[in-house]
Amino acid sequence: MKGFRYLMDVVTLQLDQAACIGCGRCVEVCPHQVFSLAEKKASLRDRDACMECGACALNCPVKAITVDAGVGCASGMINEWLRERKLRAPGGNCCS
Amino acid sequence: MSEKVPGFLGWMQTPAGRVPRISTELGFSDHLGAWKARWGIGRMAYMVPPGLYALGNPAASDPVVVTANYKMSYDIVRRTLAGRNVWLLVLETYGINVWCAAGKGTFGTGEVVRRVSSSRLAQVVSHRRLLLPILGAPGVSAHEVARRSGFSVSYATIRAADLPEYLDNGMVSAPAMRELTFTFYERLVLIPVEVVLALKSVAVIGGVALLLVAALGDLAAGLSAFCAYLGAVLAGIVLGPLLLPWLPGRSFALKGAAAGLLWSSVFYLLAGTTWNIWVTAAIFLALPAVSAFYTLNFTGCSPFTSRSGVKKEMAIALPAMGGALLMGVALLLAGRFL
Structure with missing residues (x-):
């Protein structure tokens, strides 16, 4: 994304190029232009731009992409952490 | 579906029964409703009935645009499609916008399939293609x-505003339509609700800080501590997000600390003449920690931060913030009793 950059070398995105059939869905759904397509194979053009939304993995028809996707807000994760330790009642989230 | 759907113009007969035709112009109540939702007033119940709607006078060959049933999403999409004949398929996302609902899975595969079937879309249109917002893809x-x-799915554009150009472009996305932005205005509109959501904890923590300092010193010192805290919160919620691209570092906590440092300096210039070294050090430690927490929280609103990144940041930043706060309090006490 122009003008913005988050932390380097943290994302969990993985692409199995051998399994890729070159359909181009990942290129279509990624709002950060992480993928590029050449000669019927996708590749990771800009892995650090990934925000782990999971759109590519869910839309890959051959499951060639994996990513640990999920809610990425601090308060949501603190609440999640507190709930796991039974320190907070269930329910209540940042954007729910 | 009844005549009470927002923007209702009349009924349209289709082979699958009647469908509400809705206006592409927003009225005063629509603008007021959007404003209220931005300030968190009635935001969780700001929704329209899911189902199929008609914009203009769509025929069987006209495109189907899919959106969420958050009323602001519905309003933005219908307004941007003024002067066109389009079917609008509204999914049940319980009043949540496309992006957040996709993250939760309510704007999802199952709901698309369900809504296509319950609206009997296959009888209404002659083609088999759905146009979805790109930010709906994490759920579908x-x-x-x-x-x-x-029905085949085409992910059309990120912003509804690009839909007319997409349709005119033969339903092909130009690169810019697929590229996220996070402009000053796009950040600005997210801030009011963040301020409102923080009010409760600010009242509690600020109140405690006021009483504590008032008990140690005097009421004036208590009020001063409250102002310092409130300013630090606002620096983290308002200043951090607004100045996001210009604040140093990639970490949101670091950016927030910088915003808090700005506020500490302003506060020092306003009220610092009476401070001793202990108080000054405490202020410059504790206030940036408070701001850092709130700006770190803005990762939930930003469209480019990853879960793994936020996790990493939290592991480092939360202990640092806690440490800075404790040090600040210790310094205040030391200055008072040493």
């Missing part, structure tokens, strides 16, 4: 929708 599996409903 296009090949699964195709397999289960017979």
